[in-house]
Amino acid sequence: MINRLNLKYFMLRISGIAGIVILWELLPMFNIIESKVLPRFTTVIYTLIQMFYTKDLFMHLSVSLWRVINGLLIAAFIGISLGIILASFFPKVTDSLNPLLKILSQVNPFSLMPVFILFFGIGEKAKIAIVTWVCIWPILFNTISGVKNINVDLVKTALSMNIGPFSMIFKVILPAISQSIFLGIRLGVQISFFMLIAGEMLGASAGLGLLLHTAGHFFDSPTIYASGLVIVILGVSLNKFLVFLENGLFYWKEEAALSREYRIKKETIRLGKPELILIGIIFIGILFIGSQEVDKANILGQNPMSHNHHSTK
Amino acid sequence: MNLFFNKIKGIIPVIVFILIWESASRLQLVNNLFIPPFSDVLLSIWNLALSGDLVIHIRTSLTRAVLAFIIAAIISIPLGFLLAGLNRNLQIAIEPVIDVFSQVNPFVLFHLAILILGIGEPTKIISIAWMCAWPIVFSTASGVKNVDNILIKSARSLGVNDFQLAIKVLLPSALPSIFTGLKLSAGYSVFMLIAAEMMGASNGLGWLIINNQENYSITTIFAAVTVITFLGLIINMLMEKLEKTLIPYENKEDINFIFGFFKREGV
Numbered sequence: 001m002i003n004r005l006n007l008k009y010f011m012l013r014i015s016g017i018a019g020i021v022i023l024w025e026l027l028p029m030f031n032i033i034e035s036k037v038l039p040r041f042t043t044v045i046y047t048l049i050q051m052f053y054t055k056d057l058f059m060h061l062s063v064s065l066w067r068v069i070n071g072l073l074i075a076a077f078i079g080i081s082l083g084i085i086l087a088s089f090f091p092k093v094t095d096s097l098n099p100l101l102k103i104l105s106q107v108n109p110f111s112l113m114p115v116f117i118l119f120f121g122i123g124e125k126a127k128i129a130i131v132t133w134v135c136i137w138p139i140l141f142n143t144i145s146g147v148k149n150i151n152v153d154l155v156k157t158a159l160s161m162n163i164g165p166f167s168m169i170f171k172v173i174l175p176a177i178s179q180s181i182f183l184g185i186r187l188g189v190q191i192s193f194f195m196l197i198a199g200e201m202l203g204a205s206a207g208l209g210l211l212l213h214t215a216g217h218f219f220d221s222p223t224i225y226a227s228g229l230v231i232v233i234l235g236v237s238l239n240k241f242l243v244f245l246e247n248g249l250f251y252w253k254e255e256a257a258l259s260r261e262y263r264i265k266k267e268t269i270r271l272g273k274p275e276l277i278l279i280g281i282i283f284i285g286i287l288f289i290g291s292q293e294v295d296k297a298n299i300l301g302q303n304p305m306s307h308n309h310h311s312t313k
Numbered sequence: 314m315n316l317f318f319n320k321i322k323g324i325i326p327v328i329v330f331i332l333i334w335e336s337a338s339r340l341q342l343v344n345n346l347f348i349p350p351f352s353d354v355l356l357s358i359w360n361l362a363l364s365g366d367l368v369i370h371i372r373t374s375l376t377r378a379v380l381a382f383i384i385a386a387i388i389s390i391p392l393g394f395l396l397a398g399l400n401r402n403l404q405i406a407i408e409p410v411i412d413v414f415s416q417v418n419p420f421v422l423f424h425l426a427i428l429i430l431g432i433g434e435p436t437k438i439i440s441i442a443w444m445c446a447w448p449i450v451f452s453t454a455s456g457v458k459n460v461d462n463i464l465i466k467s468a469r470s471l472g473v474n475d476f477q478l479a480i481k482v483l484l485p486s487a488l489p490s491i492f493t494g495l496k497l498s499a500g501y502s503v504f505m506l507i508a509a510e511m512m513g514a515s516n517g518l519g520w521l522i523i524n525n526q527e528n529y530s531i532t533t534i535f536a537a538v539t540v541i542t543f544l545g546l547i548i549n550m551l552m553e554k555l556e557k558t559l560i561p562y563e564n565k566e567d568i569n570f571i572f573g574f575f576k577r578e579g580v
Contacts, residue, residue, distance in 0.1 A: 012402060016410035037429050099323035100330055106500075106545050110507040110519070111538040114526035118534075119347055197420050198508055202523075209420070216424035224428060228421035236416045 039222045047222040048229060055211065055223075057230065059293045063206045064234070066290020067124065068193055069283060071131025075188060079136045080181060083143025084173060094144055105137035109195050113202060122203045124294060127196060134195045135188035139181065146180030147173065179250050186242045193235055206297030208234070245271070245279070349532045357536035371540070374517040377434070378506040381441035382499060389446045390491065393453025394483070399475055411450065419444040419505055423512065437509040444505040445498040449491070456490025457483050488560050496552045503545045518544075 024041040027033045035043075051057040086094045113130055120126040150173065158172045200209025208231050215223035247253070248271030269275075331351050337343050338350035361367040396411060398404040419440045426436040460483055468482045510519025518537050525533040 009405060012405040013409055016406045016408075017413060020410065096322045097326050100326040103327065103542065103546065106549075107538060107542045108504060108507050108545065110504070110511060111522050111534075111541050113511075114522055114534055115531070115538070118526065118529065118531060194418065194420075197418060201420065201512065212421065212424055216427055219428065221428060224424050228418070228425070231421055232417050235418060239416075 036219075036221055039225060043222050044225045044229065048226040051211075051223070051226055051230075057211075059297060060206055060208050060211050061230070061234070062286065062290045062293045063297055064196060064200070064208045065286055066294060067127045067196055067207070068131055068189065068238075069287060069290070071128045071192060071196075072135050072185065072189060074128070075132045075135030075192075076139055076181075076185060078132075079139030079184070080143050083140050084147060084169060084177075087144045087147035088169070088173060091148075101137075101140065105141070109134050110198060113199055117203060122205075123298075127199050127204065127207075130199050131192040131196055134192040135185075138187035138191070139184040142180045142184030142187075143177060146177030149180075150176050179253075182242075182246050182249065186239075186246065189238055189242060190235075193238060197231060206294070244269075248275070347531065349535060353532050354535045354539055357532045358540060361533070361536060367540070370516060370518050370521055371544070374506055374510065374519070375544075377437055377509075377517070378441060378502045381438045381506075382445050382502045384438065385442040385445035385498060385502075386449055386495065388442075389449035389494075390453050392446075393450045393491075393494075394457055394479060396450060396454040397457035399479065415447040415450070417443075420508070423509065427513065432513040437506075437514065440509050441502055441505045445502045448497045448501065449494040452490050452494025452497070453487060456487030456494075459490070460486040492552075492556045492560060496549065496556070499548050499552050500545060503541065503548060507541060 021041060024038070028035040028038050028040045028043075039047075048057075086097070109130060112133060113126075116126045116129045116133075120129055154172055154176060155168075158168060163171070196207070197209040197212070200207035201213040204210045208227060211227040212224065212231065215221075215227055247268045251268055251270045271279075334348070335351045338345060338348050358367070361370075392411075395403060396407060422443050423436065423440040426439050430436050430439075464482055464486060465478065468478055473481070506517075507519040507522070510517040511523045514520045518541050521537045522534050525531075525537070
């Protein structure tokens with residue numbers, strides 16, 4: 001039985017990734033693959049670090065993050081409030097609205113991007129609108145399903161204590177559905193980050209997607225790989241952060257038992273009020289820094305290879 | 314009468330939505346230039362269909378999507394079996410690699426593919442296939458992992474080798490999970506198809522959208538959006554029908570059957 005602490009297990013686990021990194025370094029070095037197509041791993045890392053200075057990577061990073069957080073906040077506000085009001089006070093209407101909402105959520109966000117760009121122009125509003133549209137559907141659906149699956153006893157107990165609708169919503173319903181909402185937020189962030197990169201590729205003055213697209217346009221392989229790496233790492237970190245948040249907030253959740261694998265029980269950090277306040281401060285910080293960077297980006301002007309020859313506001 | 318009304322109940326909000334759209338646009342409640350009336354959009358679809366353009370676009374788009382989906386399925390299902398652990402050492406080695414690679418954004422891959430292969434059909438098909446492959450890999454792996462242990466043990470006790478085990482026991486047991494992944498991927502294939510076409514194509518539904526954005530012909534854009542949504546819904550319906558025919562057996566217990574059994578016993 002292979003145990004987690006076994007050296008052989010450890011070596012096998014890193015063999016895949018290590019093999020790939022080694023190949024990445026060696027294949028271009030010995031010119032088996034042209035370095036135009038696959039630059040050396042060290043070149044890519046070097047370019048990545050350089051991009052912080054030459055191409056102002058920090059600005060693009062914070063702008064992208066800022067857009068995601070902004071869109072997420074708006075979508076969460078609309079989605080959660082709409083979901084709670086619809087599902088708690090008009091359950092039958094919600095049931096019949098379900099097909100309509102499903103159809104609307106299936107509308108391809110990519111196809112809506114030009115619509116939003118035509119509506120809002122090539123500015124921040126269009127990108128935030130796309131993120132909001134994409135985020136709203138998972139949040140709305142999960143809120144509605146959360147309300148539907150509320151333990152009726154909780155509601156009945158609260159009603160027997162004669163509480164009004166506001167207290168009902170904020171003290172009973174919201175805490176009970178918070179887990180579902182969080183799942184919706186997680187799904188929303190994943191998809192919307194994805195869409196944001198696409199949206200920035202189609203028309204933006206700053207952002208990680210723009211970096212990638214410009215590099216692709218000029219066939220600058222190290223930058224393509226480096227910005228791709230940044231995008232992937234950012235996506236993965238966002239996801240892992242949300243999972244960490246979820247495990248910390250809902251620390252009572254037990255992992256489904258995987259019958260055949262031996263798992264060491266992980267120590268999860270319980271997130272209490274001080275930690276949450278710290279996270280909230282970080283978010284506000286990102287919003288603040290992001291908005292400054294966005295202003296800076298807009299002052300710097302249009303991107304060098306604009307597809308759209310429209311005039312901006 | 315009640316059953317009929319239950320079926321209709323879902324359609325009513327859709328019709329109401331369309332009516333609101335139409336009236337709001339015609340009465341200038343929303344700017345006519347930004348949201349054309351639904352009837353205009355339908356007219357635009359009709360014109361496109363008459364001129365034969367629509368069929369060409371749909372055909373090219375669908376070919377790309379279906380081809381990419383099939384390629385993804387052919388590669389992912391065996392990979393999923395591998396990930397689930399037929400060969401334990403291989404599974405331990407591959408798992409981190411797949412974890413990392415599954416997070417790579419298809420758009421990043423799109424640009425890499427342009428670098429290597431240039432802008433053409435293979436680039437688009439590879440990005441769509443990449444996006445479709447991962448849900449299939451993970452749902453196959455999870456389906457195989459959750460096969461009832463007793464089935465495997467009985468098969469082994471009858472003396473099957475690995476390949477027979479996979480084909481005769483694991484595959485049918487995991488088929489519901491695999492199909493869940495396939496349905497999800499089918500949706501993703503249309504999703505990514507539009508993106509890939511918007512960024513580097515000269516025909517197809519996505520190209521139609523981006524091309525008409527330059528001309529500000531918003532009616533055509535809406536028409537293409539409606540056609541794409543419709544296409545997605547049809548593909549979903551087809552996949553569900555396929556699932557019903559291929560998987561006549563259900564792994565879940567049928568509550569109605571149990572109740573019926575009790576009824577017959579006179580309990």
